């Protein structure tokens with residue numbers, strides 16, 4: 270592994286994001302706008318915002334980063350720049366880590382805004398510390414990045430990459446406990462939900478709102494982090510220097 | 514040629530279920546060597562095998578004494594793909610600075626590369642808004658950054674005007690004078706005269722491997738294009 274090439278990739282990706290003003294604006298404010306919409310929906314309907322809000326704070330950065338990452342890395346594969354980079358002194362893992370660092374930084378900014386507005390202006394009630402909510406949101410975003418990097422290897426076109434969203438992301442949203450508590454699902458679905466990373470991401474958020482001790486949260490975070498590492502390792506394995 | 518930069522033995526490559534290169538042998542030494550042949554004959558495939566990004570079905574490819582694609586070669590081989598591979602949303606300078614960081618070379622190399630491809634006036638232009646020829650020169654500049662011992666260029670002069678083409682060929686010879694090996698593919702036969710040596714390729718096989726003068730003489734032709742056609746007919 271090389272810090273030089275990892276930082277080179279991360280800086281370059283951030284420059285590209287900065288150059289694309291529209292994408293940057295959407296990355297930064299979209300989750301906050303959606304949280305505000307949710308708050309408004311439940312304005313006259315009791316405490317549901319406190320129950321759903323944290324889950325959505327976990328889900329938004331995950332979805333956004335999944336999409337952005339799978340499309341950008343696919344573009345890198347199809348434009349020939351990936352082939353060129355892999356013919357240079359560029360480690361496969363360095364390449365992926367560069368992306369993870371860059372999008373992790375974007376996710377940190379995105380989550381800081383969404384969490385700040387939700388807690389500060391929309392009155393989201395938390396039992397645990399606010400900073401930990403932001404940490405969870407960033408790890409969730411990096412999870413989206415890792416999964417996006419991985420699936421981009423299986424897509425030939427940007428259309429296919431976008432189709433991985435309903436295929437891989439929507440089932441996780443359905444099964445993560447947002448709609449039906451995970452314990453109340455049929456056993457088989459409960460078991461499936463137990464092996465999906467987003468379930469733990471949402472659990473971490475839920476624990477933050479209900480428990481003042483943070484032990485459970487760190488446990489969930491550790492599981493999500495494990496999925497991130499596995500996603501990056503699988504992603505590195507799918508990056509081939511030699512192609513047919 | 515004792516000290517060949519490139520040694521290929523029995524190279525076989527299958528793409529899309531069809532053999533593209535079959536049992537190909539080749540040696541290339543220092544200087545500027547042109548790889549010429551009609552569209553689809555396998556030039557890009559051969560160059561990809563030399564830089565180690567092509568999956569091969571058999572044979573061996575040795576570059577600078579190491580198997581093609583070895584980690585130790587990645588600093589020493591510059592490669593320009595046929596389609597310009599640069600980031601369209603970054604400026605010329607940003608593209609070059611990024612690749613310079615990856616290669617671990619200093620900012621001075623960026624300036625030299627920009628000058629070498631005559632893009633100093635477009636340093637801060639976004640690559641996606643350059644003309645086709647300008648974009649491919651950015652791509653070429655990337656390969657010049659690391660001062661490679663082997664420069665593999667896949668049709669670098671397509672779409673360029675005669676003045677620029679002449680300048681680039683002078684640049685290639687300048688690089689070769691430093692002791693480097695420059696391998697340039699083209700399907701424009703009139704570029705052949707500018708090469709020290711020529712490889713004429715057809716349907717995945719090397720028809721001729723010699724100096725332009727010797728190839729013309731052997732075919733009894735006054736230009737390389739006629740010589741190529743004579744060789745094709747003789748081989749048929």
Ligand SMILES: Nc1ncnc2c1ncn2[C@@H]1O[C@H](COP(=O)(O)OP(=O)(O)OP(=O)(O)O)[C@@H](O)[C@H]1O
Pocket residue numbers: 513528529533550551552553554555556557558559595700
């Ligand atoms: N990605 C690919 N998958 C399958 N077959 C391919 C692929 N790329 C090229 N081929 C086939 O390999 C053969 C050689 O292609 P190659 O690109 O090496 O030709 P070339 O000599 O570089 O042509 P040109 O001058 O047009 O660039 C062609 O018959 C082509 O159809």
Ligand SMILES: [Mg+2]
Pocket residue numbers: 556557558595667
């Ligand atoms: Mg070609």
